[in-house]
Amino acid sequence: MSWFATLSRLTVLTAVLIMSSAVMALEPTDEQRQAAVESADSLRYGHYADVNFDEAWSQNAFDRYLDILDGQRAYLLQRDIKPFNHLRTELGRVLKNGELDEVFALHQRASQRREARLEWLLDELDQGLDFDFDGNQRLEVDREDAAFATRESELETLWEKRLKNDALSLALTDQDREQVEDALRQRYEGQLSRIEQTEPEDVFGLFMAAVTGSIEPHTAYLSPRQGESFDIQMSLSLEGIGALLQTDGEYVKVASLVAGGPAERAGVLKPADRIIAVGQEDEDEMVNVIGMRLDNVVDLIRGPKGSKVRLEVIPAQAVDTTRSHVVAITRDTVDLEDQAASSEVIELERDGEPHSLGVINVPTFYVDFDAWQAGEDDYRSTTRDVAEEVEKLKEQDVEGIVLDLRNNGGGALQEANSLIGLFIDRGPTVQVRDARGRIQLYGDSEAGTLYDGPLGVLVNRLSASASEIFAGAIQDYGRGLVLGSNTFGKGTVQTLDQLNHGELKLTRAKFYRISGKSTQNRGIEPDITFPSLIDPERIGESSLDNALGWDSVRDVQYRRYGQPEEFLPALKKRHEARAEDNPNFVYLERQSALARKLREQHTTVSLNREQRKKEMEAQEAEQLSLENQRRRALGMEELDEWIDAREDAMAGSHQDGINDDKDDDDEDMPAERAQVLEAAEILLDYAGLAANTRLAKG
Template identity: 65%
Template sequence: MSLFVNVRRTAFIALCLALAGPASATVTPTDADAQAAREVSESLRYGHYEDVTLDDHWASQVFAQYLKTLDPQKAYLLDTDISEFSDLRHDFDDAMVDGDLERVYALYDRYQQRLTSRLEWLVKTLDAHPTFDFEKDDRLALDRKDSPWADSEKDLDELWRKRLKNAWLSMSLSDKSDEDIGKTLSERYSNQLNRIEQTNDEDILTLIMHAVTGSIDPHSEYFSPRQGESFDIQMKLSLDGIGALLQSEGEYVKVSSLVPGGPAEKDGELKPADRIVAVGQEDDEWTNVVGMRLDDVVDLIRGPKGSIVRLEVIPAQSLDVTKTREVDITRDTVKLEDQAANAKVIDVKREDGMHKIGVIHVPAFYVDFDAWQAGEDDYRSTTRDVARLIDELKAKKVEGIVLDLRNNGGGALQEANSMIGLFIDRGPTVQVRDARGRISLYGDTEAGTHYDGPLTVLVNRLSASASEIFAGAIQDYGRGLIIGSQTFGKGTVQTISSLTQGEIKLTRAKFYRISGDSTQNKGVKPDIDFPSVIDPKEIGESSLDYALPWDQVRPVKYRRHGDPARYLAALRARHESRAEREPNFSYLQSEVSLSRTLRAQQTSISLNREQRKREMDAQEAEQLALENKRRRALGLKELASFAELDASSDHVSASGSEPEVIDTASDDKEAKDPIDQAQLQESAEILLDYAHLNGDK
């Protein structure tokens, strides 16, 4: 049996299911909807990995999830609405099992009425050409998910006056005229009203089922026939886009991850957790997408191969939504060769001279299934490519190899399993436990190793699934060091089954390391930590609602190939000493600390123009000071203003020399990013230390 786990697939299905707009007329459930509800209930009870019981406790859980799906910021529904439908707190389970969705649809209808009324209020307010007092000391809470439901429409009027005032102030601080601001906001809310009429029964059912399955675990999903077709198109790469996976977050569409080898990843400007506020086609006018349903945003981003799509985004690290930047990306199709592993050599300078360390970048675990199934001898796969690159690095006489799995979201489990076999001499690699508690053991059965020299695996928060299986096995065997930041924590297996109407993706199994530890939720913890600008509260399995917990099974017998733990104290001390002296590492640590401090402090935003400017200037001054400190240490020209920061292209590698590229297919993006390059260089330094401490020559 072959198992395939791909975090990108989960993100794409979530993309298809997250909807924001209701229908304008009352929609009642059909017989087909009732049948879908019953089949989803049966699938969850009898097909899910967990022992799912649809009882009153679950009803309360899914009711809360349904409300969160409808109105996550509690900006439309009233406390009286919640009370009126409180029967669903204990009846939601019966509604699903019996297929009686009348009350569930009625709550959706109430939300529809509230949303429509609010959008009409906003358009009417803007049509009256409002004026705002930006000298008053008002503040707007940034996150209302833990706030109580509003008691009255009057309370929500006040909230929306502040939201409207904030939107106006944000645009005015970006040097837009009052006329342009009024027009932009009016179009935004009018477009949302227009999109309400486009939503049909299928969309509503999908949203309800999204809440239902999401109350069990974040990777189990229902998707309708239309969304199933869209999923098939994505898997076949029949439509061209930018290679970015998106998800809804409040009124915004957020980048959840980038497809390895895709246009966005190659371009290097779009980052995970960036929020998209507008989309433009070539030289056409911008389309504001704040508040737009997710699949409509995806349709705007897709287009003909070779064409340019423009994105206006709020950077992931930005606390100020007025600070946006434009990203231009040329649409293309992601091909297997774009995701292929590549290699280079990094020089490490020591007192006794220069030392060569090899780096193999593995963007994904891939295999050319068509060629493999056709019986072709020279089919392409991750394991075959990595084996070839190891031979080329050996010929260069490297003293160790760094396997770079940063941003590798997974892929074919069989490839992770076989690639582990390149570095160990036979043995188990991963355990897979199904819903009945049966454990299947996978492993390397071939004698010998392809590479037995010093090894380091570099990971980050976006290393997921198959990447975590590989890193966990290398760590358990003591075969090498794991360096970087804690991985994603995606340790479950999903399968897709057909229903009478649509399909359902269910979590059916769970991964366990040979040590018995699950990779679920906790991921793999590195032996040596690097600071990361990715906030684990925003990205990763532990950030998702109802993520399955970490647990353990019985370990299997295996022979360790080394004991890196005995050298960790010395290795960490040497690493910390270098990190203090390395400007890029010092900058990254300071940037992470500053970002965490600002996020903790900024729970609200000022609606006073001067106070808002002072807050913005203070944040920019701190960020500029950090950047200029790094530049002084590197001998670069300092920047005079924050505005120069994004436009700057002054980068140097930490070693002072360019890496030697082994594979000409390599897109050496890391060398263009001083932080990425600093992490690679330090990984090579640590590996060389380890090799010498371990007596490897």
């Protein structure tokens, strides 16, 4: 591009920026000013942490606000930010006094830059794309640590590469030039339209996200509209796909799946998948949602029960964002029946002798509050349903029971307490400490134990909150073994504070195990660790900005039921021997290592078509090779394409580990099924070692 052409385009960009200023003028409302004041008071005097709106906090909040406005450093220049630099030390005053004008002005500056850039992109499309996709250019895919540009020409170079990458990504899906230009025009016009529809509530919400997020990740401001959505979600009456979503830069990311929900049942979405487009079953066009507000994306995904929604998804494991695929999910409601505990019996063989182990899947900690409060005798709850499954397994003379809490994000605290009570004879279960340091002790007060045999608890990175309380108590009591991978690490309690305008979800307390250890941040460390495909750097409390740290309080008095740690060396040795010969465990270990390697190596993408294809093919060849190694070892048919492996996994995967088709061989189940089978093997080992020790001591 010539120097004159570059100068001309910079002039156009500047002109658009000047013309946009009147269009984007937004001012805070009196209700929002008052909500800011009330939020400051709630945060200072009600939050668990010691919140002090000093200069250090202001710096953190200001930087976070800039990250929200321009996280990839692609729009704002340093000179755009300079007039607002005094806010770096004054945001505390701004919040406490409700002085929001400059906060809104900074948002307006960012919106003007974004709008001008989109107009520039559309102008480029109008002139016709003329990329040859040759050369050695590469695009940095993550610029969150980059400095803001000092000159317009720096951003010009960046956006020329970005536009080229957008075009190349579509061209690699076999779209011709006209299709590529039409798709990009639709994308950019949609983003421009959303900027033009920005309301004061949107600006205030972004600022409050910076305020609350600078304190800790579970504190959040909910606008009146968001509060309504939150209430619907809590009542489980929402008709949608059963996925909890969150923003991740310009993307919308799957945070977790609702147990028993449509997405979880379909098996087509995974945590950390990114949704880039949404389509309805009666419409051919899909709406690009990159850069769209989260609540608007949620509105697109919601719909009547029985209808289908199509989602274009970039898999969590994908390094290259061009490797998206479309999935379809039938919308439905989630009720207690969908989340009910279920069980199965696993048959093992040792030295020619048959052995039976029980597995109970616990998707969530639920209780029918309405029926319970009404005094009904037959209300549904996790504890009652698990108790029924335990009785069924006891009748089948199982030699041990594994409780599968993988992907169980928590729920009713009372159910975690009462569930522990099925396996101990009264005692404390969890400590809850408030902001003033006062500790309240919860426990099981009912005498008797429903099951006192060998017990295992299977967890993963998505086991959180109440699941961690249960697993921690079983571990502290020496009542059984905890198996799997490190849990999420959410050890905090939130309540809702009503504001004059909206609500404030506030962290008010912290969970501690009866041993005094916090479940916060570190989660529960298993006694025996299994490999996992869930990246702890992307999912989990420790991956969240400003997460509260781990600490401890005094332990409480309790008696131990056993000393499983005495058997861990022998159990680990036997487990490792089996894992080395288990194709599914080998696959999980190698796939996890490969995913880490790809993320570390690929911080840029090539803008050369042939080089890009080679890099993509090389990545997929590695993944396909691992999958086919697993299949060969299991005597399964090998696959020709990596996309076949992905589709095959989706067609047969059900993360709960309970085999819905008992006629299928376990070897044909997804690799993660191996964790359930190995948990049963370990528990059988434990039962045998413990019995031999009792005989020796007797």
